[in-house]
Amino acid sequence: MSPEILHTPTFVSDAVALITGEAEKAIAARGIFRIALSGGNTPRPVYEALAGLGLPWDKWEITFSDERCVPPDNDQSNFRMARIAWFDPARVPGGSILRMEGEADPPAAAEKYEKELLSRSSPYVHDLILLGMGDDGHTASLFPGTGALHVTDRLVVANYVPKFSTHRLTFTYPLLNAARHVCFLVSSPGKEAVLKEVLTGNPAYPSASVAPADGHVTWLLGGGA
Numbered sequence: 001m002s003p004e005i006l007h008t009p010t011f012v013s014d015a016v017a018l019i020t021g022e023a024e025k026a027i028a029a030r031g032i033f034r035i036a037l038s039g040g041n042t043p044r045p046v047y048e049a050l051a052g053l054g055l056p057w058d059k060w061e062i063t064f065s066d067e068r069c070v071p072p073d074n075d076q077s078n079f080r081m082a083r084i085a086w087f088d089p090a091r092v093p094g095g096s097i098l099r100m101e102g103e104a105d106p107p108a109a110a111e112k113y114e115k116e117l118l119s120r121s122s123p124y125v126h127d128l129i130l131l132g133m134g135d136d137g138h139t140a141s142l143f144p145g146t147g148a149l150h151v152t153d154r155l156v157v158a159n160y161v162p163k164f165s166t167h168r169l170t171f172t173y174p175l176l177n178a179a180r181h182v183c184f185l186v187s188s189p190g191k192e193a194v195l196k197e198v199l200t201g202n203p204a205y206p207s208a209s210v211a212p213a214d215g216h217v218t219w220l221l222g223g224g225a
């Protein structure tokens with residue numbers, strides 16, 4: 001199925017509507033909503049808007065599509081960003097949040113997270129995965145030229161990223177492409193040329209290879225995107 005591409009002047013409210021719509025469907029169908037969060041800057045206002053909605057967070061199972069290898073209180077932590085923007089103000093119960101242990105040994109943390117997912121459901125199928133896209137076409141922590149791009153037998157790995165001289169924890173394509181719905185959230189300017197390459201399926205850009213076998217992809221493009 002071809003991706004749905006939505007340009008919107010109301011990026012945050014449209015993202016919130018998409019997320020809450022998927023949550024309602026999933027909870028009605030299966031009693032639980034499995035959502036993966038993206039990191040970076042773009043999703044912060046979306047998480048802040050979700051915080052004010054008083055939804056049944058105990059029926060949400062919140063995972064992270066990637067994490068920096070830093071402690072949870074480090075300002076680079078994707079978990080910390082979501083905790084401050086959403087979890088704390090909304091009092092999301094800890095049992096609904098599956099944090100990647102960025103502070104731990106990367107391969108061990110990746111293995112532990114994969115085991116945690118599979119202990120809850122096997123196969124693990126997200127109802128919705130939120131992703132961002134970097135200006136090099138990366139998504140989650142699947143960066144061009146890195147080893148994790150070629151992993152087919154794992155769901156979560158530690159990926160060494162030379163451009164940052166560090167490891168990251170990341171979902172692999174098998175887990176991303178098992179999702180029912182993937183939504184890319186892109187709202188910062190300067191990504192137009194890369195976005196064009198990704199949307200034409202250029203495999204040099206990792207975001208282009210997100211294509212759920214039994215799911216669909218939405219690109220929600222706001223601001224300058």
Ligand code: 6PG
Binds near residue numbers: 041066131132139
């Ligand atoms: C991360 C993200 C990463 C991010 C893109 C876009 O940990 O940084 O998961 O994949 O989504 O780099 O980041 P911005 O939203 O800040 O442009």
